[in-house]
Amino acid sequence: MLEAALTYARDHRDRHLTLLIDLLRMPSVSTLPEHRPDIERAAGWLAEHLRTIGLSRVQVIPTDGHPIVFGEWLGAGPQARTLLAYGHYDVQPADPVGEWHTSPFEPTIQGENLFCRGASDDKGQLMAVVAAAEAYLETGRRLPINLKIVLEGEEEVLGPNLAELVRRRRDLLAADAVLICDEAMADRETPQILYGVRGNLYLELEVRGPAHDLHSGTYGGAVDNPFNALVHLLAQLHDPVSRRVTVPGFYDRVRPLSEAERALLAQVPATDEVTCHLTGAPALAGEVGYTTTERASVRPTFDIHGMPGGFTSKGHKTVIPARAAAKFSMRLVPDQDPREIAGLVESYLRSVAPPTVNLIIHNLGMALPAVIDYQAPAIQAMAGAFVRVFGKPPVYMRSGGSLPIVREFQDQLGVPVVLTGFGLPDDSAHAPNEKLHLPTFYRGIETLIHYYALLASRG
Amino acid sequence: MLEAALTYARDHRDRHLTLLIDLLRMPSVSTLPEHRPDIERAAGWLAEHLRTIGLSRVQVIPTDGHPIVFGEWLGAGPQARTLLAYGHYDVQPADPVGEWHTSPFEPTIQGENLFCRGASDDKGQLMAVVAAAEAYLETGRRLPINLKIVLEGEEEVLGPNLAELVRRRRDLLAADAVLICDEAMADRETPQILYGVRGNLYLELEVRGPAHDLHSGTYGGAVDNPFNALVHLLAQLHDPVSRRVTVPGFYDRVRPLSEAERALLAQVPATDEVTCHLTGAPALAGEVGYTTTERASVRPTFDIHGMPGGFTSKGHKTVIPARAAAKFSMRLVPDQDPREIAGLVESYLRSVAPPTVNLIIHNLGMALPAVIDYQAPAIQAMAGAFVRVFGKPPVYMRSGGSLPIVREFQDQLGVPVVLTGFGLPDDSAHAPNEKLHLPTFYRGIETLIHYYALLASRG
Numbered sequence: 001m002l003e004a005a006l007t008y009a010r011d012h013r014d015r016h017l018t019l020l021i022d023l024l025r026m027p028s029v030s031t032l033p034e035h036r037p038d039i040e041r042a043a044g045w046l047a048e049h050l051r052t053i054g055l056s057r058v059q060v061i062p063t064d065g066h067p068i069v070f071g072e073w074l075g076a077g078p079q080a081r082t083l084l085a086y087g088h089y090d091v092q093p094a095d096p097v098g099e100w101h102t103s104p105f106e107p108t109i110q111g112e113n114l115f116c117r118g119a120s121d122d123k124g125q126l127m128a129v130v131a132a133a134e135a136y137l138e139t140g141r142r143l144p145i146n147l148k149i150v151l152e153g154e155e156e157v158l159g160p161n162l163a164e165l166v167r168r169r170r171d172l173l174a175a176d177a178v179l180i181c182d183e184a185m186a187d188r189e190t191p192q193i194l195y196g197v198r199g200n201l202y203l204e205l206e207v208r209g210p211a212h213d214l215h216s217g218t219y220g221g222a223v224d225n226p227f228n229a230l231v232h233l234l235a236q237l238h239d240p241v242s243r244r245v246t247v248p249g250f251y252d253r254v255r256p257l258s259e260a261e262r263a264l265l266a267q268v269p270a271t272d273e274v275t276c277h278l279t280g281a282p283a284l285a286g287e288v289g290y291t292t293t294e295r296a297s298v299r300p301t302f303d304i305h306g307m308p309g310g311f312t313s314k315g316h317k318t319v320i321p322a323r324a325a326a327k328f329s330m331r332l333v334p335d336q337d338p339r340e341i342a343g344l345v346e347s348y349l350r351s352v353a354p355p356t357v358n359l360i361i362h363n364l365g366m367a368l369p370a371v372i373d374y375q376a377p378a379i380q381a382m383a384g385a386f387v388r389v390f391g392k393p394p395v396y397m398r399s400g401g402s403l404p405i406v407r408e409f410q411d412q413l414g415v416p417v418v419l420t421g422f423g424l425p426d427d428s429a430h431a432p433n434e435k436l437h438l439p440t441f442y443r444g445i446e447t448l449i450h451y452y453a454l455l456a457s458r459g
Numbered sequence: 460m461l462e463a464a465l466t467y468a469r470d471h472r473d474r475h476l477t478l479l480i481d482l483l484r485m486p487s488v489s490t491l492p493e494h495r496p497d498i499e500r501a502a503g504w505l506a507e508h509l510r511t512i513g514l515s516r517v518q519v520i521p522t523d524g525h526p527i528v529f530g531e532w533l534g535a536g537p538q539a540r541t542l543l544a545y546g547h548y549d550v551q552p553a554d555p556v557g558e559w560h561t562s563p564f565e566p567t568i569q570g571e572n573l574f575c576r577g578a579s580d581d582k583g584q585l586m587a588v589v590a591a592a593e594a595y596l597e598t599g600r601r602l603p604i605n606l607k608i609v610l611e612g613e614e615e616v617l618g619p620n621l622a623e624l625v626r627r628r629r630d631l632l633a634a635d636a637v638l639i640c641d642e643a644m645a646d647r648e649t650p651q652i653l654y655g656v657r658g659n660l661y662l663e664l665e666v667r668g669p670a671h672d673l674h675s676g677t678y679g680g681a682v683d684n685p686f687n688a689l690v691h692l693l694a695q696l697h698d699p700v701s702r703r704v705t706v707p708g709f710y711d712r713v714r715p716l717s718e719a720e721r722a723l724l725a726q727v728p729a730t731d732e733v734t735c736h737l738t739g740a741p742a743l744a745g746e747v748g749y750t751t752t753e754r755a756s757v758r759p760t761f762d763i764h765g766m767p768g769g770f771t772s773k774g775h776k777t778v779i780p781a782r783a784a785a786k787f788s789m790r791l792v793p794d795q796d797p798r799e800i801a802g803l804v805e806s807y808l809r810s811v812a813p814p815t816v817n818l819i820i821h822n823l824g825m826a827l828p829a830v831i832d833y834q835a836p837a838i839q840a841m842a843g844a845f846v847r848v849f850g851k852p853p854v855y856m857r858s859g860g861s862l863p864i865v866r867e868f869q870d871q872l873g874v875p876v877v878l879t880g881f882g883l884p885d886d887s888a889h890a891p892n893e894k895l896h897l898p899t900f901y902r903g904i905e906t907l908i909h910y911y912a913l914l915a916s917r918g
Contacts, residue, residue, distance in 0.1 A: 096672070099672075198676065202777070211739020216760070216762045217859045218643075218888070219738060219755060220760035220762050220790050221760035222754045223740045223744065227766065228697060228699075231763065232694050234687075279670065282668070282816060285681075296681040303684045304690065305675070306780070307769065311554075314490075316616070316661045317889070318762070324766075331676065357741060364775045365775050400676045401674065430673070431672040431674065432671055
């Protein structure tokens with residue numbers, strides 16, 4: 001059964017690539033309303049595909065936002081293990097479009113890589129999960145486990161609707177373990193299991209000064225400039241030397257890092273040199289007292305994403321703009337709570353703001369951080385699958401990104417979450433020229449075929 | 460001769476308004492290449508109009524940038540005084556267009572005001588200069604002085620071409636005094652003569668970090684964020700408490716403010732209350748130790764105009780952008796030199812920048828500051844004209860804006876520059892809903908008719 005499935009997967013790589021390309025062509029950008037039809041189309045396509053490979057109860061579940069695709073195969077019987085496999089079919093926007101070397105939504109193979117927005121995050125990975133199931137169903141008409149697949153369309157916008165479904169439909173989603181394939185390996189030869197995720201708090205700080213734009217010749221020096229005030233406010237949120245967030249109370253709930261965990265994280269093979277090479281950064285930077293791996297995983301962050309307002313075209317307009325804004329986010333770690341942090345940030349900003357401007361603070365999204373016991377059998381079964389395909393056990397890391405659904409699965413279903421994936425660190429997820437390394441995609445399918453078998457016996 | 464001209468002006472207000480409306484309809488935005496045809500059209504229209512009222516040697520002088528319109532009437536003879544009257548027919552961009560209550564380039568009369576981009580800055584004012592000349596030429600076929608009119612199309616972009624012409628064609632432009640009508644009165648009843656202008660240095664600071672945009676989950680905390688670095692750099696240029704520029708050496712050449720000049724400036728009727736009302740600012744702000752009038756005229760400034768880069772659309776994209784930029788300018792005062800200040804700013808920024816980013820500093824424009832001896836006869840003649848029309852002498856102020864041509868006229872022609880105007884403080888020059896107060900426009904024409912006569916006898 002296992003061998004037949006593996007052989008099928010190797011013989012049908014072209015089919016799985018073709019299916020992925022079809023899915024990638026749909027620009028299912030969840031944050032842009034104009035792509036709503038593409039979201040609908042991708043959801044419908046996925047439901048049809050799950051039906052085709054033999055899943056039951058397949059449905060496109062409408063929500064207040066983007067729909068959720070569900071399907072299951074429960075033929076292993078009530079005594080067998082049940083795995084809930086999660087993926088997301090929505091993608092990040094393609095901008096800045098000018099920096100792509102290929103058309104962002106025209107899947108293009110160059111060498112071993114497939115370039116397209118969503119190739120790695122997460123369409124390639126969710127299609128690996130489905131392909132592994134197909135390999136069993138096409139060769140032996142059965143899987144070694146019961147499998148439920150749930151695919152959301154709001155991961156990139158921190159949408160609340162899958163969490164809502166998890167809370168409302170525990171009957172539908174109940175399982176013995178959850179698998180989330182939406183992450184990168186440590187490098188091409190080193191698999192990785194993530195035993196946690198950072199949370200997130202995404203704010204927009206708007207500073208309002210004069211009622212309308214003013215001439216900086218007439219009023220410069222006399223009327224406060226909202227951008228001048230804004231840069232001072234932002235500079236006061238983050239210390240440039242310690243590189244710590246300076247909001248009082250911000251670190252109060254951050255769990256101290258144990259020596260055991262430091263030792264575990266030290267096994268992650270990333271080096272500063274490799275990270276500089278991957279990113280092109282002139283030099284790395286981060287919180288004093290922590291390694292690069294720790295800074296990118298178990299420590300909170302502060303990042304400004306963009307600063308709308310004023311005059312940003314070519315040329316020079318000498319204007320004091322009526323308003324200036326900054327979009328910024330903070331990655332949070334256990335046990336920080338984004339709601340509490342939002343309150344701390346707002347109080348602090350209001351306490352340091354000058355009386356010459358007014359502040360408006362918009363909360364654009366929140367996600368809870370999580371940690372997972374990586375020694376749970378369902379997770380160690382995945383470690384075993386990696387050994388079979390990659391010849392070595394995975395490293396254990398905490399994800400620097402935010403997957404709020406991890407915490408929901410933990411809290412609502414009460415089962416271990418296997419957070420892993422077959423992306424690579426140079427996939428440029430969320431950036432121009434996102435790609436999927438195809439040999440790793442195919443190894444991913446085989447790893448999942450092994451995983452379904454190992455979970456049946458050991459999970 | 461004087462009375463006939465005044466009567467003509469009063470009888471032809473509708474004609475002068477209609478002509479101004481025709482000129483305003485041409486959106487001669489000098490900073491936007493797509494408006495180049497409108498620039499050409501406005502220049503041609505003005506040349507034709509100068510010919511119509513009886514000027515000689517009228518020409519549209521091509522330059523490397525936008526053309527200069529010239530015309531003269533030298534019938535007063537070589538013994539008479541010659542005035543060079545300056546204006547600019549280019550205008551600021553209309554954005555943010557959404558904040559206009561009328562269409563920005565459709566002149567619209569509401570009550571006593573004419574709304575249109577350029578109505579006050581400077582088309583209304585240059586047309587007053589021309590209308591006053593027309594009043595003499597139509598009624599007595601002669602002016603009491605020789606008059607040269609020069610109209611440039613690059614004032615709003617700090618273009619170099621008029622200065623080039625002044626240097627190259629002193630023969631064409633030679634005069635006994637220069638009149639620049641491009642300023643505002645202190646209020647509706649208080650005329651104002653500006654005895655100086657601030658200089659300007661407009662820079663764009665670009666901060667480059669990683670080679671491409673990165674996912675802030677994967678790299679947040681480990682790779683420096685160009686916007687994080689940029690806000691710290693900007694915050695270090697300007698102290699939020701003293702509100703002084705913190706670049707070493709910045710104030711070294713600033714002339715100390717004498718008690719006599721403080722007393723002169725104290726006569727300017729602007730109050731903080733009125734300025735708050737005009738601007739809608741919650742409270743005024745400025746350099747410690749100076750009055751609002753002083754801060755807006757004789758002291759240098761620092762203003763951020765916009766911060767291009769990163770993600771500024773709706774929604775939330777968790778990106779570490781590859782680059783971030785800030786457009787900012789500093790108004791300069793005698794004897795600061797923008798070239799020297801540019802060097803100081805660049806050295807300082809490079810000395811405080813972290814090694815985790817690279818800086819690129821673009822110089823987008825420079826203008827020299829100037830001071831003028833307001834007791835010169837040609838300036839006191841204008842004071843006399845104001846007394847005749849407004850019933851009181853003007854206040855004396857230094858302009859907070861930058862008119863680099865003031866310094867060029869001083870240095871190249873060696874004559875006094877009469878810098879004044881008939882705008883009002885609430886005209887919203889450079890902002891949405893720019894307007895011209897029509898009763899003041901008509902009083903301006905009469906003041907200029909008096910000025911030409913007084914200059915003949917006293918200037």
